[in-house]
Amino acid sequence: MSEKLWGGRFTQVAAEWVDEFGASINFDQAMAAEDIEGSLAHVKMLKKQAIIPAEDADTIMQGLTALAQELAENKLTFTVANEDIHMNIEALLTAKIGPVAGKLHTARSRNDQVATDFHLWLKHRLPLVLAAIDDLQGTLLTLGKKHVKTIMPGYTHLQHAQPISYAHYLLAYFEMLQRDYDRFEFNQRHTDMLPLGAAALAGTTFPIDREDVAATLGFTEIYHNSLDAVSDRDFAVEFLSNAAMLMMHISRLAEEVILWTSYEFNYLSLSDDFATGSSIMPQKKNADFAELSRGKTGQVYGALMSLLTTMKALPLAYNKDMQEDKAQVFAVTDTILAVLKIFTQMLAEATVNTEKMHKSVLNDFSNATELADYLAKKGLPFRQAHAVVGELVLAGIRNKQALQAMSLAQLQAHCPLIEQDVYAVLDPEVAVATRTSLGGTAFRNITQELERAEKIKNEHGISAT
Numbered sequence: 001m002s003e004k005l006w007g008g009r010f011t012q013v014a015a016e017w018v019d020e021f022g023a024s025i026n027f028d029q030a031m032a033a034e035d036i037e038g039s040l041a042h043v044k045m046l047k048k049q050a051i052i053p054a055e056d057a058d059t060i061m062q063g064l065t066a067l068a069q070e071l072a073e074n075k076l077t078f079t080v081a082n083e084d085i086h087m088n089i090e091a092l093l094t095a096k097i098g099p100v101a102g103k104l105h106t107a108r109s110r111n112d113q114v115a116t117d118f119h120l121w122l123k124h125r126l127p128l129v130l131a132a133i134d135d136l137q138g139t140l141l142t143l144g145k146k147h148v149k150t151i152m153p154g155y156t157h158l159q160h161a162q163p164i165s166y167a168h169y170l171l172a173y174f175e176m177l178q179r180d181y182d183r184f185e186f187n188q189r190h191t192d193m194l195p196l197g198a199a200a201l202a203g204t205t206f207p208i209d210r211e212d213v214a215a216t217l218g219f220t221e222i223y224h225n226s227l228d229a230v231s232d233r234d235f236a237v238e239f240l241s242n243a244a245m246l247m248m249h250i251s252r253l254a255e256e257v258i259l260w261t262s263y264e265f266n267y268l269s270l271s272d273d274f275a276t277g278s279s280i281m282p283q284k285k286n287a288d289f290a291e292l293s294r295g296k297t298g299q300v301y302g303a304l305m306s307l308l309t310t311m312k313a314l315p316l317a318y319n320k321d322m323q324e325d326k327a328q329v330f331a332v333t334d335t336i337l338a339v340l341k342i343f344t345q346m347l348a349e350a351t352v353n354t355e356k357m358h359k360s361v362l363n364d365f366s367n368a369t370e371l372a373d374y375l376a377k378k379g380l381p382f383r384q385a386h387a388v389v390g391e392l393v394l395a396g397i398r399n400k401q402a403l404q405a406m407s408l409a410q411l412q413a414h415c416p417l418i419e420q421d422v423y424a425v426l427d428p429e430v431a432v433a434t435r436t437s438l439g440g441t442a443f444r445n446i447t448q449e450l451e452r453a454e455k456i457k458n459e460h461g462i463s464a465t
């Protein structure tokens with residue numbers, strides 16, 4: 001007979017390399033604390049329901065509490081022979097208190113046990129993700145308040161488009177991160193569900209109290225279908241999908257940090273903490289941490305596609321394929337927490353070259369739309385105004401002359417509607433200040449949006465650390 005805890009009907013012992021292929025302890029040991037937490041709640045319920053004798057339950061609880069302490073002190077050793085974290089904990093408990101440890105598994109299966117551990121693990125860490133997003137939003141707000149009047153080029157197609165406030169640019173990422181925050185916050189709803197009590201797939205004949213276990217573990221909802229309880233990994237897919245969206249936003253920001261710190265742009269300079277040098281070129285200062293973050297986006301996308309593909313054709317209920325669900329979630333959690341921390345501090349310490357930003361909008365024709373709008377307000381149809389300004393831009397390019405540097409006579413030669421007041425309109429600061437439509441880059445808008453963003457952040461209810 002096999003020595004496995006499930007080995008009663010087996011007569012042969014698998015080769016060591018086969019055990020290694022089937023084992024998950026190398027990664028699911030990350031859920032050791034959650035496994036003990038879930039087991040303690042389960043055995044308390046077994047005692048309360050008189051499913052096992054009170055003295056046996058007390059002995060099991062004492063053993064589990066001792067294991068939790070040893071885990072905290074990094075004194076537990078796990079083995080591949082015991083396959084996963086659940087069997088390892090049970091084996092350690094048996095070694096500590098004897099055969100009575102076997103009563104712990106009454107009215108449960110590894111199927112609902114692992115699902116519970118996984119829910120608990122993510123339930124404990126989603127608040128950390130939300131706090132990390134909130135921290136980065138806080139940095140963006142702090143910078144935004146300093147740079148309301150800092151003018152920079154706004155881009156489309158990576159070409160100068162219109163002058164904007166740097167604070168307006170920063171708030172765009174605040175908004176993206178707020179959508180990320182909302183998604184992860186909603187993810188908590190589907191994570192905060194208790195599978196324990198579903199047993200293998202059909203429930204149990206024992207008079208368990210699932211509501212009691214849910215209350216002990218802090219779950220607000222319980223799965224109402226035992227098949228769904230042990231086979232659902234939507235909460236994990238949802239987490240990876242949210243993480244992929246978050247990393248897409250971070251990757252866009254990373255790309256711009258990399259561009260903005262280049263010699264050609266020189267809008268930002270990173271602190272030495274978040275840049276590296278070259279082994280051969282002494283002058284180099286590379287935005288390696290932004291590049292690494294951009295690169296890690298691929299890992300997160302891959303994790304999402306991996307779990308989606310794993311789950312796409314699994315029949316109900318539990319299948320061993322689902323053992324592959326956790327490693328990606330564990331790794332992605334570490335990745336997004338690290339990346340958010342990096343960007344929070346990297347942006348806080350970066351130097352903003354406000355003078356270079358402002359110079360970039362002086363001779364780039366990014367005020368061309370202001371002139372077209374000016375003519376439209378004078379009564380010229382916008383399409384005609386667009387054509388007139390296009391001709392002026394072409395003349396300016398040929399003569400190496402900005403629109404605001406042209407004489408009134410030059411401007412009027414293309415359109416007599418242009419008057420002396422046009423020069424105020426062409427000033428980049430005026431161009432920014434007058435874009436007062438809701439959501440626009442006008443300074444007064446930004447001040448209001450900073451207040452709104454501050455209110456949103458306060459509603460997160462996350463205290464500063």
